[in-house]
Amino acid sequence: MIRYLLPLGIFLVLAVFFAVGLQRDPSEIPSPLVGKPAPEFQLPRLHQPERAIDNAALEGEVSVVNVWASWCVGCREEHEVVKALANSGAAPVYGLNYKDAREDALRWLSHFGDPYTAIAVDRDGDVGIDWGVYGVPETFILDADGVIRYKHIGPMSETDLREKILPVIRELKTEARS
Amino acid sequence: MIRALLLALMLLGTAMPVAALTMDSYEFESEAERERFRELLAELRCLVCQNESLADSQADLAGDLREQVYEQMQQGKTNGEITEYLVARYGDFVRYRPPVTPGTYLLWFGPPVILLLGLFFAVRLLRGRTGQEQQLNEAQRRRAAELLDEDDRGDGH
Structure with missing residues (x-):
């Protein structure tokens, strides 16, 4: 009996492994930065290039950092969701304009709407590398101490917003209050 | 027959200089340094096209990361330090040879x-x-x- 059950058992174990493996998205690489303070940056703002923005802007309350560019198709796809997130008032949404031309970025925003509290300009993508950005759009959620607590890779869907982003923000807010 | 062979040779010609394309623009003091650069890049995975190393990938990010690796080499950093720099940002996934951990x-x-x-x-x-x-x-x-x-x-x- 065991002669027949053993291969069946091995097959079932493998089948479960493969089934789980196939469900996972290989383009989503777990970031080693989750749980660590956001990498330091100091960049000009998109709207006021003479003023700098740095980590201090992201501290004191739960915040969202959305990495985007005017050349990025996925960013346009998720833009309505970013707007909904900003409008919900759950947390301020900061933009990191990644490897973009200033005029293009401004035109894109005037065309599609600007939900961002402030936008930092990463012209050369150096800050992007420090933040482990490898494919825009990417969205980080930071707690009140400026520690990265969650990272979303790729365009956010409404489902992502409802089931992941907003619950994480809520959780971090209660954590900050207690 | 000869035509097919010629065609194959021509196609081969288009396939080969990819690595040259990604690395020729960098200047090195010695051949050994160039070789070290090439070997280090071959050990590092491009995050965008995951089946390509930083040595092969044409992705924009891969170009930026090559630039980083090059600059850090010029600053005298060791291969270990450069790999650490990338792992701290992108995780062990950037290494084609992941470390032995639990x-x-x-x-x-x-x-x-x-x-x-x-x-x-x-x-x-x-x-x-x-x-x-x-x-x-x-x-x-x-x-x-x-x-x-x-x-x-x-x-x-």
């Missing part, structure tokens, strides 16, 4: 363990088979003897 035990030791298990079962199976052939129990032996006896008697006639 999380990767299965990855490193899984295949040899499965091979040993396979060998163990194969040996056991084969041993078991030859053993069965050689051993007869008491009843079988008696029956064999009877058959042989009958045979002998048959021959006697």
Whole structure:
């Protein structure tokens, strides 16, 4: 009996492994930065290039950092969701304009709407590398101490917003209050 | 025939200089340094096209990361330090050869363990088979003897 059950058992174990493996998205690489303070940056703002923005802007309350560019198709796809997130008032949404031309970025925003509290300009993508950005759009959620607590890779869907982003923000807010 | 061969050669020509395309623009003091750059990049995975190394990838980010690796080499950083720099940002995933940690035990030791298990079962199976052939129990032996006896008697006639 065991002669027949053993291969069946091995097959079932493998089948479960493969089934789980196939469900996972290989383009989503777990970031080693989750749980660590956001990498330091100091960049000009998109709207006021003479003023700098740095980590201090992201501290004191739960915040969202959305990495985007005017050349990025996925960013346009998720833009309505970013707007909904900003409008919900759950947390301020900061933009990191990644490897973009200033005029293009401004035109894109005037065309599609600007939900961002402030936008930092990463012209050369150096800050992007420090933040482990490898494919825009990417969205980080930071707690009140400026520690990265969650990272979303790729365009956010409404489902992502409802089931992941907003619950994480809520959780971090209660954590900050207690 | 010759046309097909020529075509194949031409296609081969387009395929080969990819690495040259990604690395030729960098200047090095010595051939050894260039070789070190090439080897280090070949060990690092491009995050965008995951089946390509930083040495091969044409992705924009891969170009930026090559630039970083180059600059850090010029600053005198070791291969270990440069790899650490990338791992701190992108995780162990950037390394084609992940470190041996409890999380990767299965990855490193899984295949040899499965091979040993396979060998163990194969040996056991084969041993078991030859053993069965050689051993007869008491009843079988008696029956064999009877058959042989009958045979002998048959021959006697």
